[in-house]
Amino acid sequence: MRFRLVATIAALLISSPARAEQLLVAVAANFAEPMREIAAQFERDSGHAVRLAFGATGKLYAQISNGAPYDVLLAADEITAEKLVEQQLALADTRFTYATGRLVLWSAQPARVDSAGKVLAEGDFRRLAIASPAAAPYGAAAMDVLEALGLQHLSERLVRGESITHAYQFVASGNAELGFVARSQVYRDGRWLSGSGWEVPAELHRPLHQQAVQLSRSRDNPAASALLDYLRQPQIRALIASYGYGVSP
């Protein structure tokens, strides 16, 4: 009797339930909110266990090039996934655009930002927060906008967060009156969650085609490809769109 009990427990411990895998996913900071929701649904639907690590795309890239144990990368641009494929750190045929990001000029104060973004040129503010242009695609896109509008002189008022989450925190705490953040951080189901914002026209900055890719080191992990397939499902695309992202039809 006792032997059977021990044997059963041992069997349970050794043969982990059928093909449930561990996944470690590197996620661009702007996609943190939707990805938490998607990961929870994916775990429920597939039985795989998912852990998420968030950061600026440039930082995640540096980590991956130095051997970080991620299985999948959800980047905030296309160049990073492309570079990883070139260096054979990622699998070429798994690369696809899971969302198209939108940049917004946002303030925690209601009615502070007008719907045409004139507040930038009027200059009635002290600090403008952006994500680090060197590490975060949304930061680089924000610099594009300033250049396109001929407002480079505002660079004196820029404060840089290490990722788009950090930039958002500067604005949300009121320490910077304005900031360029990701629409997904301040927008849900067609309206601002709080404060006021301007949806920056996409033609003012480089496109934010956010690409996902499976990393070479997890070539044989079926959960990685399952997650990438899952991101293409209609109900998941609808969820991504509800956060203010563009999704290709």
Next chain:
Amino acid sequence: MSGEDLGAIWLTLKLATVVTLLLLLFCTPLAWWLARTRSAWKAPVGALVAMPLILPPTVIGFYLLLFMGPQGPLGQLSDWLGIGLLPFTFSGLVIASMVYSLPFVVQPLQTAFEQIGQRPLEVAATLRASPWDSFRHVVLPLARPGFFTASVLGFAHTVGEFGVVLMIGGSIPGQTKVISVQIYDHVEAMQYGSAHLLSAVLLAFSFVVLLLLHRYRKGHLHV
């Protein structure tokens, strides 16, 4: 080394100097009180002073960001005084670094004051020295090793600061972009060469500081 790197080094030295001088001014009376008092407040104040030793710098930085922000008490005060908000400014960094390096200055001073004991002060008093006289001519010379250690540790600890600056600095060149943040930016942008160079400077700096401190202590014990 680029101009921006040199700017970061200069800014860091400036910050550490200002912070160390202000901390010496502020901490001398505080350490004196802690060394002498029998008040029930001694333990809680001592614990408060030591807190930056164990709190993660990100916690200190996060609370300072809220404390100095438009809704925070210090933020409202500085705004009312017409200074504006302190995050993302050099003055803001000075205040944050003072909080962060506080125990490194208070504790060596407190130890030095405690070691002097009552006796020299009693002798000075019988010679009719005023409290201020005996502080200047008895306490200060006797506590000199404590002042040296406090200055070196306060300075070095401020140079090595990262988490707090990252949270409230905003990485503005010439104002809040200190060496450690500059290194972090280099690493993030995969400029490993520049990161190496600056890191080597910091490495050499901390080694020399600790070596000097050790030598001084040893020399002082033999005197």
